[in-house]
Amino acid sequence: MEPHKTESTTSLLSTIVDQLSALIRAELHLARSEVDQNLRRAGVALGMIVAAVVLLMTALNVLAAALSAGLAELGLDPGWAALIVGVAFAGIAWALLSKGLNDLKMSSLAPSRTAENVKRDARAVKGA
Template sequence: MTTTDHDRTESTGSLLSEAIKHVSSLVRSEVDLARAEVDQNLRRALSAIGMLVAAVVAALVALNVMAAAVVTGLTEAGVDAVWAALIVGVALGLIAAALIAKGSKDLKLSSLAPTRTAENIKRDANAIQGGRTNG
């Protein structure tokens, strides 16, 4: 083996080693980015859930008072108290069912997924494949 062959082998080995280091660093960076993105999304979701719980408690109190007022109004208008309570209860139950259906449909776990990281990984994989086929 001549000095040139030895240098070329060393050069190829060091290039391969360098490429492996870069890919390893890239994978680590993508994992860190995914972790940070998921953490940020979860923190935001937990904060929103806390606000929703507080709003639900306040809304239940207000709804209870308004329902009592509607029942009282219907009773004053001549509807029997039992029927007035039943009418108000059924109406509120239908509203609740519609809201539950809409909320369940809108709440998707996919909104918590690290979409930017997934896009970066696809782009990196395409770049690596492009470099491999071109090189």
């Protein structure tokens, strides 16, 4: 009876090690996938920041032209029109910059779903 018990214990330990190994591989795959997804989102956020910088530079040019035209003419019509366009571009640039910076926060890049799965798996292992 003793050899049969040893074989079943060895078999059980082997099964546990195999399942634990499979679980770790699955969690690593999930973490890698989640980090890839978060990095793609960060790339989009960087694109928004670049677009914001381009628009902000355009806004500064338009605002400078508006100030020059306003001071030169003092009739305010062409200058105020350029000023309105410049303020609108600056507002769009600000919105894009805010969104891009918000999306780049480290908390949004961390693999939070994987961390939750690992915690749940650890609780399950402790329970077993």
